[in-house]
Amino acid sequence: MVAMATAFTVAVASSREAGIELSSRFYSFSSSLPVPRKCRLWRQNETISSLSPYIHHKPLQRTGVPTLCLPASAPILTPLSDLYDFICSGPLLSKAGLDPNAVKDSLDEWLELGLRLSRNLGFNELFLTPEEKIRVYHYYIPVFMWCKQQLAHHQAQFKEGEDVPALVMGITAPQGCGKSTLVYSLDYLFNSLGSRAVSVSIDDFYLTGQDQEKLAAENPGNSLLELRGNAGSHDLKLGMQTLEALRHLSSPGRKAKVPRYDKSARSGRGDRADPSLWPEIEGPLKILLFEGWMLGFVPVAASAYQAIDPQLEKVNRNLAAYHDAWDKYVDSWIVIKVSNLEAIYKWRLQAEIGMRMTGRPGMTDEEVKDFVSRYMPAYKAYLPGLYASGPTDALPGRTLQLDIDDNRNPIG
Numbered sequence: 001m002v003a004m005a006t007a008f009t010v011a012v013a014s015s016r017e018a019g020i021e022l023s024s025r026f027y028s029f030s031s032s033l034p035v036p037r038k039c040r041l042w043r044q045n046e047t048i049s050s051l052s053p054y055i056h057h058k059p060l061q062r063t064g065v066p067t068l069c070l071p072a073s074a075p076i077l078t079p080l081s082d083l084y085d086f087i088c089s090g091p092l093l094s095k096a097g098l099d100p101n102a103v104k105d106s107l108d109e110w111l112e113l114g115l116r117l118s119r120n121l122g123f124n125e126l127f128l129t130p131e132e133k134i135r136v137y138h139y140y141i142p143v144f145m146w147c148k149q150q151l152a153h154h155q156a157q158f159k160e161g162e163d164v165p166a167l168v169m170g171i172t173a174p175q176g177c178g179k180s181t182l183v184y185s186l187d188y189l190f191n192s193l194g195s196r197a198v199s200v201s202i203d204d205f206y207l208t209g210q211d212q213e214k215l216a217a218e219n220p221g222n223s224l225l226e227l228r229g230n231a232g233s234h235d236l237k238l239g240m241q242t243l244e245a246l247r248h249l250s251s252p253g254r255k256a257k258v259p260r261y262d263k264s265a266r267s268g269r270g271d272r273a274d275p276s277l278w279p280e281i282e283g284p285l286k287i288l289l290f291e292g293w294m295l296g297f298v299p300v301a302a303s304a305y306q307a308i309d310p311q312l313e314k315v316n317r318n319l320a321a322y323h324d325a326w327d328k329y330v331d332s333w334i335v336i337k338v339s340n341l342e343a344i345y346k347w348r349l350q351a352e353i354g355m356r357m358t359g360r361p362g363m364t365d366e367e368v369k370d371f372v373s374r375y376m377p378a379y380k381a382y383l384p385g386l387y388a389s390g391p392t393d394a395l396p397g398r399t400l401q402l403d404i405d406d407n408r409n410p411i412g
């Protein structure tokens with residue numbers, strides 16, 4: 001460990017080249033503590049997350065690049081000008097309704113969000129890897145900024161004194177593509193900044209294990225309805241009741257319980273968790289993050305699904321009820337587009353391996369392959385329409401559609 005003899009100094013200077021004018025301010029404290037321990041104390045005191053007081057929009061008499069000054073033997077941080085350029089090069093910036101000027105005007109906010117989120121995700125917030133940097137500054141924060149705009153637009157539709165229902169943000173994406181981490185990040189950022197948010201998944205509304213067995217028995221030979229997943233394997237009424245209750249947690253004291261589903265139960269076949277384990281949410285709630293692999297799917301013509309898998313006939317018929325049950329509640333949409341559906345096998349396997357490594361029962365590799373294959377017909381039948389036209393009832397300006405690669409990184 002590297003010891004600091006006298007002081008740890010944060011220096012912020014200006015970068016005219018990036019179009020940002022920052023005055024030089026210094027924060028220092030004496031210490032002989034080893035760097036790792038001191039950095040832990042620094043994180044606990046939220047000093048890193050409070051860089052904005054040291055950033056001011058005044059010109060310097062000298063030029064230079066913003067940097068975090070560490071002991072000579074410590075790694076060098078990326079200058080703020082480089083970070084600014086990196087943010088502006090992100091593939092989602094324009095889709096999120098942002099431009100370089102908007103980033104420049106809110107750079108201190110980007111810094112604070114990045115530092116908070118990096119720490120919360122378990123990254124070293126001072127030394128992000130290239131992969132982590134992409135996830136934070138090209139993906140999660142731009143999407144969060146777009147969601148903030150959607151929340152402001154939603155709240156502006158109500159008069160002062162009126163009850164404002166929570167904004168329902170629908171996030172639809174194939175399984176394993178990273179939507180749960182995105183939702184977790186959005187949930188964390190909204191809550192950490194004082195806007196109460198809660199997330200719920202369509203998985204939480206799966207039928208009980210017993211009812212799933214009944215569904216399979218009623219559709220003998222149909223592998224798409226043998227296990228949980230496809231349209232028909234959800235409790236639509238439970239979903240409606242939950243969404244309705246959460247939307248109207250507009251005042252302090254109002255409460256609602258959120259169902260939870262245990263995917264590790266019954267040797268990975270899953271079952272609904274006992275109601276005593278369901279979390280209770282108290283208002284006021286500002287945003288409800290509603291995610292699922294088949295949100296926004298709509299029935300297709302018989303000729304379309306028969307060409308893919310005749311077993312989709314019952315699934316296609318079941319799907320008609322989902323719009324009125326769930327999709328109608330969604331105010332704004334995030335659609336994550338996957339071009340290579342074969343990557344879903346790899347992603348799902350990684351998730352199951354992670355469960356097994358933590359001691360929770362999960363599916364074997366062969367079971368994962370069989371499980372994912374039961375979703376593939378629906379992906380092939382319904383994703384083309386969703387990607388081409390977006391969710392059926394989405395209003396103009398209320399959908400963010402983005403593409404990701406096989407590594408789950410945004411590409412456009």
